[in-house]
Amino acid sequence: MRIFASLKIAGRALRRNKMRSLLTMLGIIIGVGAVIGSVSLTSGATKQVEDQVSSLGESVITVFSGNFTSGAMRGGWGSAPTLTVADAQAIAGLQNVVAVSPEVRDREQVLANGLNWNTQVMGESPDYPQIRNWPIARGVMFSDQDVRSLAKSAVIGQTVADQLFPNENPVGQTIRIRNLPFLVVGVLAPKGFNLFGQDQDDTVVVPYTSHMHRITTRTFVNDVLVQAANDKVIDSVQNDITDLVLVRHRSKEQDFTVRNQLELMQAVTATSRAMSFLLAGVAAVSLVVGGIGIMNIMLVSVTERTREIGIRMAVGARAADILVQFLIEAVTLSAIGGCIGIGGGVGFSKIVAYIKDMPTVTPMGWIAIAFISSAIIGIISGFYPAWKASKLDPIDALHYE
Amino acid sequence: MHAVRGVSLEILPGEFVAIMGSSGSGKSTLMNLIGALDRPSGGNYLLDGIDVSTLDRDALADVRNEKIGFVFQGFNLLSRTSALENVEMPMLYNRQRIAAHEQLERATHALELVGLSQRADHHPNQLSGGQQQRVAIARALVNQPSLLLADEPTGNLDSQTSIEIMGVFQKLNDQGITIVMVTHELDVARYTKRMVILRDGKIVSDEAVGNRLIAENELRNLRQAQQAVQLA
Numbered sequence: 104m105r106i107f108a109s110l111k112i113a114g115r116a117l118r119r120n121k122m123r124s125l126l127t128m129l130g131i132i133i134g135v136g137a138v139i140g141s142v143s144l145t146s147g148a149t150k151q152v153e154d155q156v157s158s159l160g161e162s163v164i165t166v167f168s169g170n171f172t173s174g175a176m177r178g179g180w181g182s183a184p185t186l187t188v189a190d191a192q193a194i195a196g197l198q199n200v201v202a203v204s205p206e207v208r209d210r211e212q213v214l215a216n217g218l219n220w221n222t223q224v225m226g227e228s229p230d231y232p233q234i235r236n237w238p239i240a241r242g243v244m245f246s247d248q249d250v251r252s253l254a255k256s257a258v259i260g261q262t263v264a265d266q267l268f269p270n271e272n273p274v275g276q277t278i279r280i281r282n283l284p285f286l287v288v289g290v291l292a293p294k295g296f297n298l299f300g301q302d303q304d305d306t307v308v309v310p311y312t313s314h315m316h317r318i319t320t321r322t323f324v325n326d327v328l329v330q331a332a333n334d335k336v337i338d339s340v341q342n343d344i345t346d347l348v349l350v351r352h353r354s355k356e357q358d359f360t361v362r363n364q365l366e367l368m369q370a371v372t373a374t375s376r377a378m379s380f381l382l383a384g385v386a387a388v389s390l391v392v393g394g395i396g397i398m399n400i401m402l403v404s405v406t407e408r409t410r411e412i413g414i415r416m417a418v419g420a421r422a423a424d425i426l427v428q429f430l431i432e433a434v435t436l437s438a439i440g441g442c443i444g445i446g447g448g449v450g451f452s453k454i455v456a457y458i459k460d461m462p463t464v465t466p467m468g469w470i471a472i473a474f475i476s477s478a479i480i481g482i483i484s485g486f487y488p489a490w491k492a493s494k495l496d497p498i499d500a501l502h503y504e
Numbered sequence: 505m506h507a508v509r510g511v512s513l514e515i516l517p518g519e520f521v522a523i524m525g526s527s528g529s530g531k532s533t534l535m536n537l538i539g540a541l542d543r544p545s546g547g548n549y550l551l552d553g554i555d556v557s558t559l560d561r562d563a564l565a566d567v568r569n570e571k572i573g574f575v576f577q578g579f580n581l582l583s584r585t586s587a588l589e590n591v592e593m594p595m596l597y598n599r600q601r602i603a604a605h606e607q608l609e610r611a612t613h614a615l616e617l618v619g620l621s622q623r624a625d626h627h628p629n630q631l632s633g634g635q636q637q638r639v640a641i642a643r644a645l646v647n648q649p650s651l652l653l654a655d656e657p658t659g660n661l662d663s664q665t666s667i668e669i670m671g672v673f674q675k676l677n678d679q680g681i682t683i684v685m686v687t688h689e690l691d692v693a694r695y696t697k698r699m700v701i702l703r704d705g706k707i708v709s710d711e712a713v714g715n716r717l718i719a720e721n722e723l724r725n726l727r728q729a730q731q732a733v734q735l736a
Contacts, residue, residue: 108596119584414580417541418594418643419569421562498541501580 106431113432116404123400124436130396131440131480132447134389135473139448139465141382144455147463149375155297156368160235162334164341166194166327166348167360184323185358188311190348191228191327197343202230202330207314207321213307215267215278222263224280224307226314226324232258232291234330242274242289250310253317257285260304261293278307281318285309337363390476393440394484401433401488412492413500422493429492433485434478441477445470506545507533509705515684517650520677522693522713523686525702532655534702535686539574539653540567552650569597573644577656579636581628587639588624591615594647614642618672634665641672645681652676654685658692664726670695671719695719 117124168186191205207226212219229244231237245256257278264273273287285307294303315321331340341361348359405412412425449465456463508530515521525531536542537549540556543564549556552571559567568574573594581590591611595602602610615621618638628636637657644652654673658666674695677683685696693699694717701709 115584410580411582414582415593415597416565417539417568417574417580419565419597419647421565421597423562424597498536501541501576 109428109431110435112428113435116408116432117436127396127400128393128436128440128443130393131390131437131477132393132444134386134393135441135444135477136447136451137389138382138386139445139469139473140451140455141385142379142469143449143452143463143465144461145375145378145382146466146469147452147456147461149372149378150464151462153368153372155295156364158236158294158303159297159364159367160237160328160330162331162337162364163234164329164331164337164344164361164363166190166329166344167362168323168325169358169360184321185352186324186327186348187322188315188324190351191324193347193351194327194329194344197340197347199332199336199340200329201332202234202328204228204231204234204328205311205324206326206328207311207319208325209314209319211280211307211318213263213267213278213280215276218267220263220266222260222305222307224309224314224318226311226318227308227328228311230330231308231328234328237294238292239289240292241272242287245288245310250312253312254310255283255285255313255317256288256310258289258291258308259287260291260306260308262302262304263307264290280307280309283317285313331363334365337365386473386476390480393437393477394480397433397436397481398484398488400436401429401485402491404432405429405488405492408492409495409500409503412495413497413503416495416497417501425495426489426493429489430482430485433489434481437477437481437484438474441474444477445473448473507705508537508544508702511702511705511707513700513707513710515651515682517682518677518680520673520683520697521685522696522699523684523702524688524690524693524699526688528704529702530705531686531688531702533705535653535655535684538651538684539572540564565597566599569594569599570647571650573641573647573649573652575637575640575644575652575654575657577659579628579633579640579660581636581639581643583628586625586627587615587620587631587642588612590628590639591642591646594643598647610646611642614646615639617645617676618642632665633661634668637661637665637669638672641669641676645676650682652681652683654683656687657685658687658689664723666692667695667719667722667726670717671723674719 166186168184186205188205191203194200195203204227209224210221211224212221213224228250229247232239232244239258240261242258244258245254248254249256259273259278267273267278268276273290276287277284278287279285291304291308297303309318311324329340329344331337341363345357345361349357352358415425452463452465455461511534523531523534533542537544540551541564543559544557547557551567554567554571556564556567582593588611591614592607595607595610612621612624615624618641620635620638620642623631623635628639631639657673658669661669670692673683673685677697683696685692687693694713696713697716698712699709700707
């Protein structure tokens with residue numbers, strides 16, 4: 104029997120009871136719609152987080168001062184000053200390390216132009232924009248020469264630029280930190296908020312030497328940013344750093360902590376994977392419910408159309424022809440329901456995205472999964488009614504009232 | 505319990521046979537056997553040289569598709585389906601696929617044979633009983649069967665329409681189509697050429713129809729009678 108003819112018969116049977124067909128599909132529509140909608144929203148959120156994680160820089164390893172447990176004292180990252188600039192320079196000499204920046208942080212009141220602004224002042228090396236994957240929008244980064252000469256040069260973030268220089272180009276202007284004049288040599292491109300909701304653009308970056316000797320008086324750095332050559336060598340570089348710093352500190356206990364971006368990414372994706380499993384569970388339950396609805400209606404349909412089945416058998420339809428006809432009808436129902444559900448889910452997520460200003464991503468894989476599983480549900484739930492129809496005796500079916 | 509017992513019947517190509525009997529005489533069982541809807545529990549049934557009594561379900565379906573055309577008392581057309589599509593329906597189940605344009609050709613031709621080509625796109629509920637039965641006859645003919653099997657074809661029709669339908673059968677029989685008709689009405693049976701009477705599952709009479717009625721003449725007489733009534 105031709106598939107096209109079967110589809111035509113199925114279409115006619117479904118149009119005959121439009122309301123009933125729609126109600127039957129509703130289970131599949133709601134199930135698929137809910138899954139596609141929530142997958143779109145969580146994938147959007149996950150992607151946002153992943154973007155933020157990768158905005159911290161690629162293949163970046165951070166060496167923090169202090170450790171979770173140091174002797175009997177339990178502290179945290181950066182709780183004890185142990186790392187020095189010399190440690191950072193030693194790390195720079197390791198294999199597969201492409202960039203290093205010793206990092207010192209401090210909050211300062213910054214003055215310029217008759218305005219003032221409280222912001223985070225960071226001491227960094229000229230490698231900082233490269234490590235953080237953070238280009239300079241205007242002007243230039245300060246140089247190694249600036250680091251050596253404790254230069255009073257600064258690169259400012261977009262938020263600071265907006266606050267202190269509302270209507271002019273900050274490059275070439277002077278800002279004052281603890282009454283010291285710093286020349287603004289560059290403005291960092293806007294980067295937005297980080298994972299913890301902090302405005303990353305609310306920052307001033309100066310040479311770490313200037314920070315440690317002019318703004319503050321420090322001998323230790325908060326942490327050291329290290330960029331490995333690529334993600335493949337990140338683990339070995341991390342081990343090398345640990346070994347190196349352990350030897351340099353000559354301490355029995357590890358008084359520093361090494362973390363990389365990949366670990367953070369894995370923690371985030373682990374959450375989203377758990378979410379996906381939850382969604383898959385919800386999807387499975389709602390699709391089963393939808394499938395039961397389809398089976399129910401197909402059984403009713405077979406009973407109602409017993410006579411039609413009898414006629415078709417009398418003119419020569421084989422059992423398999425009848426089976427295929429009703430199977431196609433069930434699959435048509437569930438597949439149309441699946442398509443409507445996919446459309447509804449995508450539409451729903453777009454509306455939420457528009458209202459709540461959230462990014463949404465509908466992965467093509469999930470659309471394919473949703474469509475295929477609704478078709479499979481159609482086959483499974485349609486099989487018993489179709490089999491029942493095909494086993495009817497033509498004589499009984501013809502005389503069914 | 506055997507509904508039909510010891511029945512030996514031979515029907516030759518081109519015959520027009522009426523199988524008669526009151527209810528319970530076994531004529532429905534005989535019709536189901538002849539129509540390959542059922543298999544005999546004993547004995548043999550040869551249709552066009554094929555021993556139907558040994559066939560399985562699928563093979564029986566194929567025999568019905570290729571060799572038999574059914575016409576039922578209740579028409580048994582598919583509702584919300586045009587006359588043309590109803591006539592095309594048996595061709596959906598042909599083992600050898602028929603191209604769409606050939607299906608259309610054959611269905612149109614079958615509708616022409618029963619004088620209904622003007623109503624090809626009408627649905628059954630837009631047709632009169634007689635017209636619906638003509639569609640059913642066209643459907644029975646579309647696969648060029650060896651045998652046209654009619655079960656009380658005029659049971660749901662008034663007397664004039666019944667005569668018209670018998671006229672269609674007579675015309676088809678004149679073209680060489682073999683027809684077996686099951687009925688309990690003697691009036692209708694007199695349009696056939698041979699009458700087989702069953703009682704309690706046995707053939708009690710099998711003879712040619714004497715002074716056979718011709719539908720054309722009967723219709724003419726009927727119209728004259730109606731005119732006479734109107735004049736009076």
